[in-house]
Amino acid sequence: MHTPPDSNGQRAVVLLSGGLDSATTLAIARAAGFECHCLSVDYGQRHRAELHAAAAVAAALGAAEHRVVSLSLDIFGGSALTDMAIDIPVDGVQPGIPVTYVPARNTIMLSLALAWAEVLESSDIFVGVNAVDYSGYPDCRPEYIAAFESMARLATKAAVEGTGLHLHAPLINLGKAQIIQLGAELGVDYALTVSCYQADSAGRACAICDSxxxxxxxxxxxxxxxPTRYAA
Incomplete structure (x- = not known):
């Protein structure tokens, strides 16, 4: 993990879900001067409205490019976000890892970002994971981010040839209020974002899920x- 440096216009891959955290992360990368190439993943999530939000956020924040990879993790299920037979929890954030955890999701998404970064000859990847106000996901912890960065430096042609890779997680130690305040200062329009785990097709939120x-x-x-739009 690294504090984003002044980039001098270098390319960066930014994982962009369309939610509040990833939108703020994109704004941070842009403010640091990176040419931002945004990557979203259509993994069979029930809240697919976030993909439309991601496109809107990428355009609003001046991304150089926005791509969506289709990779249907719903063939495995195992999460309330990918298996319609598992209910989204609505009784408040509880201790432990919730059923909204998608097995290996961040590892898969970061691997895709890593592949694209190599093609772009980029040594910087941004991800909006957060270990303070979050739902207990194991792949949002600082030690996970550090481990993935170490792995990436062993696994890529660019790193072997001497180009180091930096995995930036600028929100990792910030609370949700701090993230929102930072994003507001950077001009993020949070009305464009979708965070709800069961948002309807128009992106309207349920108001009761953990997110x-x-x-x-x-x-x-x-x-x-x-500025969140609610279904009721």
């Missing part, structure tokens, strides 16, 4: 008006 609760609490604590 919605964390988002609501973040806006309240940041004293920033919440």
């Amino acid at each position: 919605c609760r964390l988002r609501q609490a973040g806006f309240a604590a940041a004293a920033v008006p919440d």
